[in-house]
Amino acid sequence: MILAAEGHHPLVPIWQEVVIGTIAFALLCFVLMKFVLPRMEEMYQARVDAIEGGIKRAEAAQAEANQLLEQYRVQLAEVRTEAAKIRDDARADAEAIRTEILTKAREESDRVIAAGREALAVERETLVRELRAEVGGLAVDLASKIVGESLADEARRKGTVERFLTGLESAGAR
Amino acid sequence: MSRELVAAEGLPWPPSVGDFYPPELAGPWVTKFGIMVWLAVALIIIFFMATYRNPKLVPTKGQWMAESVYGLVRDNIAREQMGKEGIRFAPYFTVLFCYIAVTNLFGITPFLQISPNSHIAFPIVLAAITYIMYIYIGVRKHGLGRYLKQSLILPGIPWPMHFLLIPIEFLQTFINRPVTLAVRLFANMFAGHLILLVFTVGGFVLLASDNILIQATSVFAFLMAILMAFFEVLVALLQAYVFVTLSANYIGSSLADEH
Numbered sequence: 001m002i003l004a005a006e007g008h009h010p011l012v013p014i015w016q017e018v019v020i021g022t023i024a025f026a027l028l029c030f031v032l033m034k035f036v037l038p039r040m041e042e043m044y045q046a047r048v049d050a051i052e053g054g055i056k057r058a059e060a061a062q063a064e065a066n067q068l069l070e071q072y073r074v075q076l077a078e079v080r081t082e083a084a085k086i087r088d089d090a091r092a093d094a095e096a097i098r099t100e101i102l103t104k105a106r107e108e109s110d111r112v113i114a115a116g117r118e119a120l121a122v123e124r125e126t127l128v129r130e131l132r133a134e135v136g137g138l139a140v141d142l143a144s145k146i147v148g149e150s151l152a153d154e155a156r157r158k159g160t161v162e163r164f165l166t167g168l169e170s171a172g173a174r
Numbered sequence: 175m176s177r178e179l180v181a182a183e184g185l186p187w188p189p190s191v192g193d194f195y196p197p198e199l200a201g202p203w204v205t206k207f208g209i210m211v212w213l214a215v216a217l218i219i220i221f222f223m224a225t226y227r228n229p230k231l232v233p234t235k236g237q238w239m240a241e242s243v244y245g246l247v248r249d250n251i252a253r254e255q256m257g258k259e260g261i262r263f264a265p266y267f268t269v270l271f272c273y274i275a276v277t278n279l280f281g282i283t284p285f286l287q288i289s290p291n292s293h294i295a296f297p298i299v300l301a302a303i304t305y306i307m308y309i310y311i312g313v314r315k316h317g318l319g320r321y322l323k324q325s326l327i328l329p330g331i332p333w334p335m336h337f338l339l340i341p342i343e344f345l346q347t348f349i350n351r352p353v354t355l356a357v358r359l360f361a362n363m364f365a366g367h368l369i370l371l372v373f374t375v376g377g378f379v380l381l382a383s384d385n386i387l388i389q390a391t392s393v394f395a396f397l398m399a400i401l402m403a404f405f406e407v408l409v410a411l412l413q414a415y416v417f418v419t420l421s422a423n424y425i426g427s428s429l430a431d432e433h
Binding site: 008009010011012013014015016017018020021022024025027028029031032033035036037038039040041043044046047050 | 191192194195202203205207208211212214215218219222223226229231240241244245248261264265266268269272273290293294295296298299300303357360364
């Protein structure tokens with residue numbers, strides 16, 4: 001009861017305070033919402049962008065690295081295949097060359113042997129022919145001599161044969 | 175008994191509503207409460223201006239603190255209550271939250287010792303802003319007719335029920351919401367101050383007793399006062415959170431397409 005006499009019921013606002021509260025709060029809203037909080041939202045967005053951008057950049061770099069790796073792998077495989085092919089080719093070439101050389105050598109030796117045989121045969125033929133002619137001549141000589149001397153004496157006959165034989169020997173020695 | 179104690183010690187016992195109305199300093203425009211409100215406004219502006227003068231992507235400690243407040247209101251209140259659209263309102267809610275929290279905390283600030291919100295004029299201002307905001311936004315989005323229909327008529331109930339429900343919904347949306355918003359904040363701060371007065375002043379009253387045993391019990395009164403002061407910190411922040419959350423909820427319901 002004494003309180004009522006003091007003037008204020010707590011649920012009845014003092015109108016001057018309503019005015020002060022309104023102005024003060026309006027000022028607070030104006031200053032913060034104009035100068036501070038929009039920048040804070042911007043900073044928020046910038047930070048989100050920075051983080052998401054960083055993640056995106058990392059992903060891009062990762063993708064690029066993967067692609068490069070794949071490319072290198074493909075290249076390496078290609079190089080390996082090529083090297084194997086070159087080796088195979090070289091081996092095949094070497095084999096071919098060897099075979100060719102061998103064949104040529106064999107042909108050469110055959111040719112040389114054949115030529116030698118032919119030359120030998122020709123030589124023999126010639127010798128045989130010459131020998132035959134010479135033996136014939138000698139036989140005729142001997143026969144004519146035997147026939148020429150048959151009329152002379154026994155002693156002369158013996159001498160002729162002796163001479164012929166000596167002549168034969170000397171011809172053989174020569 | 176108490177009357178005699180007041181007479182003996184000059185202590186205002188028991189605590190009364192009169193304690194909430196200290197004498198004016200210089201007319202009705204310059205009072206302790208008015209000065210406290212200006213002080214709160216100044217402190218908040220200085221804090222934000224100082225910490226956000228030169229914001230960096232990687233924040234300093236002060237900037238981080240300012241951003242934490244904004245982040246709390248933005249993500250845990252505005253977005254939670256209103257979805258994506260709430261972010262648009264986050265700056266206002268942040269100002270509202272800081273203002274209520276600081277003025278509430280004046281209740282346990284040495285030398286001030288009382289929250290301006292224990293005078294109902296200040297909560298009324300804040301509740302009125304929320305009230306005007308959610309009605310204005312609702313009408314602007316849906317048009318007056320559709321907004322009223324949406325607010326008052328619940329879909330999918332038998333039509334005779336509307337005779338009962340429309341008045342209830344009207345009372346709920348257009349009377350109870352702003353009144354409870356203002357009274358809840360006011361009553362919490364009023365009661366909080368009263369409790370602190372009871373235990374501190376009561377402690378001194380007990381200490382002034384002639385009986386040594388009664389004097390000894392004053393220790394419990396002071397301990398309780400300290401405990402309640404900590405409790406008041408919790409209440410101060412919680413009431414700021416509740417006020418802003420409910421405001422966001424009301425504005426969100428005006429923006430919603432269904433009841």
